[in-house]
Amino acid sequence: MEVGLTSTIPVEIILAAGHTPVDLNNIFVVSPQAAQLVRDAEAAGYPRNACSWVKGIYSTILQHDINTVVVVTQGDCSQMQAMIETLADHDIRFIPFAYPYDRDRAQVKEQMRRLIEALDSDWDAAVAVQERLRPLRAKIARLDEMTWREGTVTGYENHLYQVSCSDFTGDVERFEAEVDGLLQEAFGRTPRSYRARVGFVGVPPIYCNLYQCLEELGLHVAFNEIQRQFTMAPALECDLLTQYQCYTYPYDIFARLEDIATETANRKLEGIIHYVQSFCFRQIYDHILREALDCPVLALEGDRPGGLTGRDKLRLEAFAETLEARR
Amino acid sequence: MITAGIDVGALTAKAVVLDFDTGRPLGRCLMPTGASPEQAGETALAGALEDAGLEADAIQASVATGYGRGAVQGVDWRITEISCHARGAWHLMPEARTVIDLGGQDAKAICLDEAGWPLDFEMNDRCAAGTGRFLEVMAAALDVQLEELGELAASANSAAALSSTCTVFAESEVISLLAENRDVAEIAAGLCETIAQRTMQMTNRLQVRPELVLCGGVALNAGVHRAMERALGMKIVVPPEPQLVGALGAAILAGERAG
Numbered sequence: 001m002e003v004g005l006t007s008t009i010p011v012e013i014i015l016a017a018g019h020t021p022v023d024l025n026n027i028f029v030v031s032p033q034a035a036q037l038v039r040d041a042e043a044a045g046y047p048r049n050a051c052s053w054v055k056g057i058y059s060t061i062l063q064h065d066i067n068t069v070v071v072v073t074q075g076d077c078s079q080m081q082a083m084i085e086t087l088a089d090h091d092i093r094f095i096p097f098a099y100p101y102d103r104d105r106a107q108v109k110e111q112m113r114r115l116i117e118a119l120d121s122d123w124d125a126a127v128a129v130q131e132r133l134r135p136l137r138a139k140i141a142r143l144d145e146m147t148w149r150e151g152t153v154t155g156y157e158n159h160l161y162q163v164s165c166s167d168f169t170g171d172v173e174r175f176e177a178e179v180d181g182l183l184q185e186a187f188g189r190t191p192r193s194y195r196a197r198v199g200f201v202g203v204p205p206i207y208c209n210l211y212q213c214l215e216e217l218g219l220h221v222a223f224n225e226i227q228r229q230f231t232m233a234p235a236l237e238c239d240l241l242t243q244y245q246c247y248t249y250p251y252d253i254f255a256r257l258e259d260i261a262t263e264t265a266n267r268k269l270e271g272i273i274h275y276v277q278s279f280c281f282r283q284i285y286d287h288i289l290r291e292a293l294d295c296p297v298l299a300l301e302g303d304r305p306g307g308l309t310g311r312d313k314l315r316l317e318a319f320a321e322t323l324e325a326r327r
Numbered sequence: 328m329i330t331a332g333i334d335v336g337a338l339t340a341k342a343v344v345l346d347f348d349t350g351r352p353l354g355r356c357l358m359p360t361g362a363s364p365e366q367a368g369e370t371a372l373a374g375a376l377e378d379a380g381l382e383a384d385a386i387q388a389s390v391a392t393g394y395g396r397g398a399v400q401g402v403d404w405r406i407t408e409i410s411c412h413a414r415g416a417w418h419l420m421p422e423a424r425t426v427i428d429l430g431g432q433d434a435k436a437i438c439l440d441e442a443g444w445p446l447d448f449e450m451n452d453r454c455a456a457g458t459g460r461f462l463e464v465m466a467a468a469l470d471v472q473l474e475e476l477g478e479l480a481a482s483a484n485s486a487a488a489l490s491s492t493c494t495v496f497a498e499s500e501v502i503s504l505l506a507e508n509r510d511v512a513e514i515a516a517g518l519c520e521t522i523a524q525r526t527m528q529m530t531n532r533l534q535v536r537p538e539l540v541l542c543g544g545v546a547l548n549a550g551v552h553r554a555m556e557r558a559l560g561m562k563i564v565v566p567p568e569p570q571l572v573g574a575l576g577a578a579i580l581a582g583e584r585a586g
């Protein structure tokens with residue numbers, strides 16, 4: 001059975017129950033009809049000023065006939081919660097998952113236990129899946145290292161493979177084979193030269209050509225913050241419960257700030273692109289981020305799926321010039 | 328070395344021919360961009376060359392900037408308005424640490440380091456409210472010449488409060504104020520306030536340090552200039568030809584890149 005997810009959750013539990021995890025974000029954003037999916041949701045009554053990710057996921061659930069969805073009701077956003085409520089008349093089973101704001105261990109455990117119960121899964125089996133995934137997550141960590149240390153993996157590849165770790169594209173074996181293939185190919189590459197090294201922080205972009213544009217501008221994306229969090233690689237040695245406590249995205253901003261600051265120094269990032277989604281509460285974090293970081297920060301706001309606007313491109317190009325001038 | 332800077336903006340195309348070694352502009356040209364940015368760039372450069380009394384082959388290095396920079400043919404480099412305005416303003420005033428460019432369609436604020444390189448910048452997003460185009464629409468609604476708007480605003484005893492920040496809605500707000508028989512000068516002052524407030528919002532994220540240089544066509548509007556000084560609590564310098572600052576910066580960067 002396919003189990004949809006609206007955000008990263010303990011995927012080990014889904015896999016342990018023998019189900020196929022489907023990250024609805026990924027299906028939506030790579031769809032050639034992504035823009036139409038957003039319009040479909042608006043035709044169904046969604047307001048203009050709701051997040052496009054939420055609208056896209058709404059339409060994706062209907063289009064793909066997905067009838068079991070794990071919804072992150074706390075730690076992602078309340079727009080998702082409202083979204084599932086608009087689907088109340090459909091025969092879809094929603095399983096809530098709430099990350100506690102203070103990352104309280106007992107509460108995280110309770111949420112995982114409830115997910116296990118809802119999916120008829122099993123804790124020990126989930127731990128076994130975690131063991132199975134460990135070498136794969138380690139390979140992804142290696143891929144990340146090759147992005148920033150060696151420069152042989154592109155920022156786009158880094159984004160794509162890391163963001164896919166929320167559901168391993170539904171097929172762990174096939175995904176791992178693809179990762180192996182990329183690693184092998186990348187070992188033979190010579191690193192490309194670039195104008196500046198940047199980090200990408202914030203939710204994954206809704207744009208289809210962002211990484212391509214950055215590459216054309218000579219900006220090497222040597223850090224993808226949230227995508228890296230999706231890989232759980234920073235908690236590679238931890239037990240299953242701790243892994244989801246270390247995961248920074250669903251909790252407060254402060255662990256994220258620490259992670260970003262550490263990696264900015266480690267990876268010698270010269271600037272940060274802070275991606276924000278239109279109508280998302282996370283836009284407010286831009287202010288905190290700027291105060292905390294001492295490298296230039298460019299806020300990039302995306303609304304609908306598709307390509308970057310001329311204005312976005314101008315901002316990015318000027319950012320590249322600014323970073324180059326600082327060298 | 329003789330260099331050229333061509334700035335094809337959303338509303339106007341500007342070109343400056345520069346004696347790079349002395350830093351002295353030899354010729355300049357300002358004209359409407361019209362429908363073809365490529366044509367506008369070419370014509371503006373020809374105009375600046377004529378003004379300088381030079382032939383095209385005198386130009387040893389050139390840079391195109393502005394939103395139409397990609398369309399301008401035959402230039403050596405294309406650089407964004409951000410870098411060009413920073414360079415141009417710094418050339419005119421080496422003490423400049425903040426540059427605000429209010430053009431026809433875009434507003435930009437740039438922080439500079441001591442050497443005149445941009446450290447950080449901000450742009451208005453997705454909306455022409457707070458730019459020259461906004462003022463043009465409003466001047467038409469008030470039935471006054473754009474050039475008079477600033478002086479008219481200065482003559483007002485108070486500024487009409489305009490709540491809307493969107494060009495379209497602000498226009499209907501202006502029309503209702505006129506219908507209420509509000510003084511035209513007060514409405515003009517309110518519009519200048521609106522521009523200043525919008526610009527403030529944009530600069531909030533930046534560290535605005537003196538000297539502050541205001542350029543772009545809207546800098547010619549004395550009402551906006553004064554409203555911005557009040558809003559920022561800081562003296563603001565407007566160079567003599569504020570609309571040409573980007574083209575001047577482009578000509579300087581051309582010389583620097585050519586070495």
Ligand SMILES: Nc1ncnc2c1ncn2[C@@H]1O[C@H](COP(=O)(O)OP(=O)(O)OP(=O)(O)O)[C@@H](O)[C@H]1O
Pocket residue numbers: 335336337338339340393394429430431432433434458459460462463473474475542543544545547548570
């Ligand atoms: N004499 C004047 N008095 C008042 N305002 C003026 C005057 N001349 C031009 N402007 C203003 O300048 C604006 C055009 O500015 P500018 O030439 O810097 O724009 P641009 O470079 O074409 O646009 P952008 O930089 O947004 O692409 C006009 O919209 C008008 O509001």
Ligand code: SF4
Pocket residue numbers: 051052053054076077078079080203277279280281282
């Ligand atoms: S981008 Fe923001 S508003 Fe949109 S789904 Fe994610 S958290 Fe919610």
Ligand SMILES: [Mg+2]
Pocket residue numbers: 336337393408430431543573
């Ligand atoms: Mg301009």
